[in-house]
Amino acid sequence: MNTHATLLAEAPKLATPVAPGWQLILAFLAGIAVIVVLITVLHLHPFLSLIFGALTVGIVAGENLEKVLKSFSDGFGSTAAGVGILIALGAMFAKLLADSGGADEIVDTIVGRASPRALPWAMALVGAIIGLPMFFEIGLVLLMPVIYLVSRRSQLSLITVGIPALAGLSAMHGFVPPHPGPLTAISLLHADLGLTLALGVAVAIPTIIVAGPLFGKLAGRWVVVEAPDTFGSGAAALRSAGPEAEVVPDENRGSRRPSFGVTLFSVLLPVVLMLGKALVDIFIDDENQWFRVAFDVLGTPLVALLIAVIVGIFTLGGGAGMSRSEVMKCVESGLPPVAGIILIVAAGGGFKQVLVDSGIGTLLADWAKSANVSVILLAWVLAVLIRLATGSATVATITASALMLQLVQGLGSSEVSLVVLAVGAGSLFFSHVNDAGFWLVNQYFRITVGQTIKTWSLMETVLSVTGLIVVLLLGLVV
Numbered sequence: 208m209n210t211h212a213t214l215l216a217e218a219p220k221l222a223t224p225v226a227p228g229w230q231l232i233l234a235f236l237a238g239i240a241v242i243v244v245l246i247t248v249l250h251l252h253p254f255l256s257l258i259f260g261a262l263t264v265g266i267v268a269g270e271n272l273e274k275v276l277k278s279f280s281d282g283f284g285s286t287a288a289g290v291g292i293l294i295a296l297g298a299m300f301a302k303l304l305a306d307s308g309g310a311d312e313i314v315d316t317i318v319g320r321a322s323p324r325a326l327p328w329a330m331a332l333v334g335a336i337i338g339l340p341m342f343f344e345i346g347l348v349l350l351m352p353v354i355y356l357v358s359r360r361s362q363l364s365l366i367t368v369g370i371p372a373l374a375g376l377s378a379m380h381g382f383v384p385p386h387p388g389p390l391t392a393i394s395l396l397h398a399d400l401g402l403t404l405a406l407g408v409a410v411a412i413p414t415i416i417v418a419g420p421l422f423g424k425l426a427g428r429w430v431v432v433e434a435p436d437t438f439g440s441g442a443a444a445l446r447s448a449g450p451e452a453e454v455v456p457d458e459n460r461g462s463r464r465p466s467f468g469v470t471l472f473s474v475l476l477p478v479v480l481m482l483g484k485a486l487v488d489i490f491i492d493d494e495n496q497w498f499r500v501a502f503d504v505l506g507t508p509l510v511a512l513l514i515a516v517i518v519g520i521f522t523l524g525g526g527a528g529m530s531r532s533e534v535m536k537c538v539e540s541g542l543p544p545v546a547g548i549i550l551i552v553a554a555g556g557g558f559k560q561v562l563v564d565s566g567i568g569t570l571l572a573d574w575a576k577s578a579n580v581s582v583i584l585l586a587w588v589l590a591v592l593i594r595l596a597t598g599s600a601t602v603a604t605i606t607a608s609a610l611m612l613q614l615v616q617g618l619g620s621s622e623v624s625l626v627v628l629a630v631g632a633g634s635l636f637f638s639h640v641n642d643a644g645f646w647l648v649n650q651y652f653r654i655t656v657g658q659t660i661k662t663w664s665l666m667e668t669v670l671s672v673t674g675l676i677v678v679l680l681l682g683l684v685v
Contacts, residue, residue, distance in 0.1 A: 224566030226268045231567045238264035238558075239606070243596045253599060254547070257554040261561040268565045278564040279557035286556025289394045290387065291549040295542055296512035297385045301341040302541030303519045303534075304474065305349060307527035308464035310337055313474075314353050316467040323361050327371045330357065331419035334375020335411070339383065339474055340515075342548075344647060346376045351651050358434035365434045365652060366662050367427030373648065373663065374419030377670055381600065381631040382407040382414070385477065385512060387552050388604040388634055392627040395559055395608040396615050400508055401485020403624040404478065406685070410628050410677045418670040426662045432654055465526025473515065473522045480511040548601075555605030562609045569613050582618070583629045583682055586611050587675045590633025598642035600634040607633060621685040625678050632674030638667045 224231055242260035245251040258279070265275030304310050314333050321329035333353070337346045350372050358365045384390050384404050393400050465473070484506020491499045504510055516538070524534035589610055594603035607630045615623045638645045639660065649659040 228570050231570055234264045234267035235567050237267045254550045254554045257558045261558040264561050278560045282560025283553045283557035287553035290390050293385050293508050294387050294549050298541040298545040299516050299538045300519050303523045306537045307523040309470035309523045310349050312464045312467050312470050326361055327420040327423050331371035331375045331415050334372035338376040338379030343376050343380045355434040364427040365432040366430050367423050370423030370426050370666050371419035374415050378411040378415045381635045382411045392604050392608045392630050398623045398627045399620045401481050403627050404481050406624050413677055414673045417673045418666050422669050430658045430662050463528045465523050469522050473519050477511040477515040480506045559609035571610055582614050586626045586629040587633040590630045591636040594634050594636050603634040625682050628678050632671050635667050636671040637664050
């Protein structure tokens with residue numbers, strides 16, 4: 208069975224609307240309003256907010272409460288099973304990369320070989336590589352001492368150096384698996400992971416260039432900020448920066464690190480396995496050929512990330528001279544910080560299922576087809592609106608994907624992948640005061656709210672719009 212046929216076979220059937228159109232639209236808006244108010248005004252955890260939002264949708268739509276709870280539970284369970292394990296494995300690998308000093312080795316090697324003029328480009332590359340396996344917040348904490356040091360030594364504005372690194376981190380977070388956003392969208396829309404990964408990298412590269420070094424040069428002229436002297440470049444200084452500093456290496460372990468080549472191999476291994484599966488599926492027709500069977504197994508996200516963790520234990524942990532107990536402790540300590548993320552993503556899956564079962568997606572699909580609206584553009588706009596309202600890229604990704612579920616039925620696998628990337632681009636749009644990332648950048652860069660908007664918020668907007676443009680251009684050729 209080819210990929211497109213598989214997509215059609217796995218796609219859920221169109222849900223019959225449970226209420227008139229106006230009532231379903233009202234239910235959706237009420238659910239989103241509840242989520243926004245609970246997160247932004249009452250500061251309730253997104254996990255609980257999504258539960259209340261789902262209940263609101265069902266109640267306003269006039270559904271039986273027992274049916275709503277079953278829909279939520281089904282969506283929660285399937286999402287936790289499909290995405291939660293991958294997030295956990297990714298967190299384990301990221302912790303190994305951080306604690307072994309592998310991340311520092313990547314940074315030092317790339318930045319150390321760059322000329323002053325090439326430093327912003329080098330920082331963008333560092334941000335992208337570090338951003339592949341790591342969550343945005345962890346990557347930022349790891350990179351801040353380097354950004355300070357490079358800014359001081361090069362006499363460049365902290366913004367000129369820092370924005371490219373942030374662009375690299377953020378683009379990976381929005382476009383490239385195994386990050387929770389893209390993984391969740393891929394799972395919800397039944398997209399081909401290998402193809403989406405390849406297209407995501409293709410979208411991320413030009414997007415990082417435009418939003419990183421090019422925009423960073425302009426932003427560095429608008430906001431001139433010198434790096435503070437109070438932060439050193441070592442782990443001890445980072446620990447004083449806040450609770451996120453748990454991810455940095457233990458300076459008492461010594462200066463031994465895995466080599467640059469070994470570290471890069473470890474980081475790219477799961478990406479290569481997943482891309483390899485996609486390429487083999489395209490170029491090898493015989494499903495029984497051992498080569499294809501092997502890559503079908505090795506390129507499965509669960510297996511690829513599991514292999515990366517096992518290999519990382521030896522290449523990263525062993526390369527840093529960590530004992531067996533230190534490696535095990537490191538791997539285990541990667542799980543608690545992502546427990547909340549897994550719960551949010553799973554609750555988002557429950558919210559999605561309530562929307563799907565109510566028939567709101569069917570209603571939107573009928574409207575989009577009659578209005579002849581581009582599916583890619585619609586996916587981006589929906590993600591942008593929810594991102595602006597909630598401040599959460601993850602919530603925006605989940606909700607927009609749920610609404611697009613019926614619209615992608617019948618599309619080819621490449622088109623579905625582009626819809627996933629359009630949602631990812633929209634989820635990055637204009638980070639502002641209701642986004643935790645906004646305040647993280649504000650505090651680490653020690654700039655005012657206005658300066659944060661002129662730098663970080665605009666960078667995210669450039670990233671989002673450029674990503675959409677690249678996705679639309681790819682839609683003309685794939």
